[in-house]
Amino acid sequence: GAVVSQHPSRVICKSGTSVKIECRSLDFQATTMFWYRQFPKQSLMLMATSNEGSKATYEQGVEKDKFLINHASLTLSTLTVTSAHPEDSSFYICSAITGLNTEAFFGQGTRLTVV
Amino acid sequence: EDQVTQSPEALRLQEGESSSLNCSYTVSGLRGLFWYRQDPGKGPEFLFTLYSAGEEKEKERLKATLTKKESFLHITAPKPEDSATYLCAVQALGNQGGKLIFGQGTELSVKP
Numbered sequence: 001g002a003v004v005s006q007h008p009s010r011v012i013c014k015s016g017t018s019v020k021i022e023c024r025s026l027d028f029q030a031t032t033m034f035w036y037r038q039f040p041k042q043s044l045m046l047m048a049t050s051n052e053g054s055k056a057t058y059e060q061g062v063e064k065d066k067f068l069i070n071h072a073s074l075t076l077s078t079l080t081v082t083s084a085h086p087e088d089s090s091f092y093i094c095s096a097i098t099g100l101n102t103e104a105f106f107g108q109g110t111r112l113t114v115v
Numbered sequence: 116e117d118q119v120t121q122s123p124e125a126l127r128l129q130e131g132e133s134s135s136l137n138c139s140y141t142v143s144g145l146r147g148l149f150w151y152r153q154d155p156g157k158g159p160e161f162l163f164t165l166y167s168a169g170e171e172k173e174k175e176r177l178k179a180t181l182t183k184k185e186s187f188l189h190i191t192a193p194k195p196e197d198s199a200t201y202l203c204a205v206q207a208l209g210n211q212g213g214k215l216i217f218g219q220g221t222e223l224s225v226k227p
Contacts (some may be wrong), residue, residue: 004158006158025213030224032213033133033192034214040217042184043202043217043218044159044202046214047214047215049214067225068127091156093158093159095158095159097213099213102151102213103147103161103164104149104157104161104213104215105161106151106159106161107158108157108158109156109157109158
C-alpha cells in the first residue's frame, strides 16, 4: 500500500506555544488530505479536509484559527496547533487519498502533550 | 444522517477461536466501506475496501463481507498478533471530497 509519513510522532510543548505537524505522501500524489483527532478509546474524529492549493474545509465545531492547515503541494500538508492549551493534548492523525474512489492511507499519528 | 455502528465494542478470543465483527451502517448511498486495523499509538492500517452488496475480500485469516446494511469481518483461527482495534468506515455517495465516517471500533484481544 501507499506510504504516508507523519512527523513528529511525539511532541511535548508548553501552553501558549504553537506546534506544527507534517503529513507527507511518500510514493504518491495526494489530491486530498484529512486531519483527524483521536481521544483514548475513541474513534477518529474528522477535523478538516484539505486540497492542494486551496483553503481547508473544517468540520463543525473545529476552530480554523486554532488549527491552521496548509496544503502547499500534492505530497505535503501541515497542521499547526496555535496557542496550545492542555485540552489540545490528543492523538492527531492524517490521511491521504489519490481520488474519490480510492482508499485512504494513514500516517502513524502524532501524540501531542501540552503542559 | 450517515452513521456507522460497530459491535461488539470489545472481543476476547482464545487463539484459534474464530469469530466475527459487525459493522452496521446507514448512509444515503454507499460509495465504499473500508476496514482498518489500528494498533495502540499507531495510525490505522488499511485492510479492505468493499463497494457493493455481496462482495467479499480475504487476506490471510481475515475475510470481509458486505450486505446492503452491514459488513462483517470474519477472523478465522486468530493468533495473538491479530490483537488490535478494528475500525470500519463508510464513504457516502453524497459527500464531497472523499470523507470517511468511522465507527467506534472493536477492540480485539487474542490470548494464547
